[in-house]
Amino acid sequence: MLGHMTATEAFLVLSCLGPDRPGLVAELTHYVSEHGGNVEDSRMVVLGGEFGVLLLVSGSPEEVSALETSTADIEKQTGLQVIARRTKSPEEHRRAPTIPCLVTAEALDHEGIVRAVARALSATGVNIVSLEAMAYEAPVTGSPLFRMEARIDVPAGVSVGKVRKAMDAVAEEENLEIDVRSLVKG
Structure with missing residues (x-):
């Protein structure tokens, strides 16, 4: 409605x-x-x-x-x-122009993943609109794995490239696989 x-x-x-x-x-x-x-x-x-x-x-x-x-x-x-x-x-609420993006992160589960990603996003001026995180076991080995998916709004004054660079730094520090993808079709 x-x-x-x-x-x-x-x-x-x-x-x-x-x-x-x-x-x-x-x-x-x-x-x-x-x-x-x-x-x-x-x-x-x-x-x-x-x-x-x-x-x-x-x-x-x-x-x-x-x-x-x-x-x-x-x-x-x-x-x-x-x-x-x-x-x-x-x-x-949505009056300011933004670029919607999806951030996904996967890794062996360890403390601090959500905190590290959220801090880096905040430092770039990005707003987290929704976030889901879950720990689970790998099917064959039973190793503890972690997956996070965040829907973010990147403000007009911030480049998606800057967000990707910040996420690459987190990936390096936390040993994560991170992907940042624009949700703008076109």
Whole structure:
């Protein structure tokens, strides 16, 4: 529904965390709909036994206020901790021109990989939009491996080449395979 937003819409991010069980997504989305809200975007994951979700919800200012002030109800119903925070529309947030890129890193698992990549990206002025990281075992040897994938926005004043150079330095220091790829088609 992102293309159908009106000037009178308000936006709210709901951050929810708690023990995983079947039916949580149905309960959360019913709660949002029941209060007149619409889920515009979401990220959900189970880590360990905990379910975490971020929901970007839109609605009239009155509907969003009702959602914001009734989080105790959904906490009681689901057993999740819920934090509600007002935010701006996705279009308003993305006003500055950027080049979207994907950074992937793979290595033998060791401490500090995410920290090293994030520090180098921050030093170049890049914004990390999303990041997934996971440790796993190699199929044959059982060696501990690590994979990270980050979607980044490179600001207009920063070259993708500068980002690649920074990632090459991290790859050398941390013994990683890193790839930086522009997501711009053309």
